[in-house]
Amino acid sequence: MEFQKAGCDLYCFHYEAAITSTAAENPEDHTETKTSPKEMIQYIHKSGMLAGIAIKPETSVDVLWEILESPKKEEIPDMVLVMTVHPGFGGQKFMASELPKVKALREKYPDLNIEVDGGLGGGTIDQAADAGANVIVAGSAVFGAKDPAGVIKVLRESVEKRRQSSL
């Protein structure tokens, strides 16, 4: 896969997306066959990368259990991304309504990488970290800050504090 050749070590895709493996190999091929999430994860692993699977706010966390419980190790994602905004652009308001998904995932999978993306910053990180998120995407909070490194430190410390208290 081109991303791996370019140096990516993790590829995260949307559960909802219609991605064809042929199109992934050949961007000129617009065949409209859907590849199942498990096939996609397997394909990413075969390409030498870790695999992440993202869900939008409209998607129930329940769609993930069967994937996370796959008997085939190569079909199990290394990371789940719970979107905390509607995907599309930065600067949106954090949706705390998505945190029960994070909590449910963390309760079942203590070691899973759980990412959150959207509206994360100093004012929202503690809620996300307390729910169990340990991978944080932050756009405007970091790039709009006078002290981006300071904001990243706050995000890291919140996640680390939660991790320590769960040990």
Ligand SMILES: O=C(CO)[C@@H](O)[C@H](O)COP(=O)(O)O
């Ligand atoms: O791409 C997306 C949403 O589609 C996100 O990655 C946002 O860009 C995050 O930005 P902030 O919400 O942190 O500003």
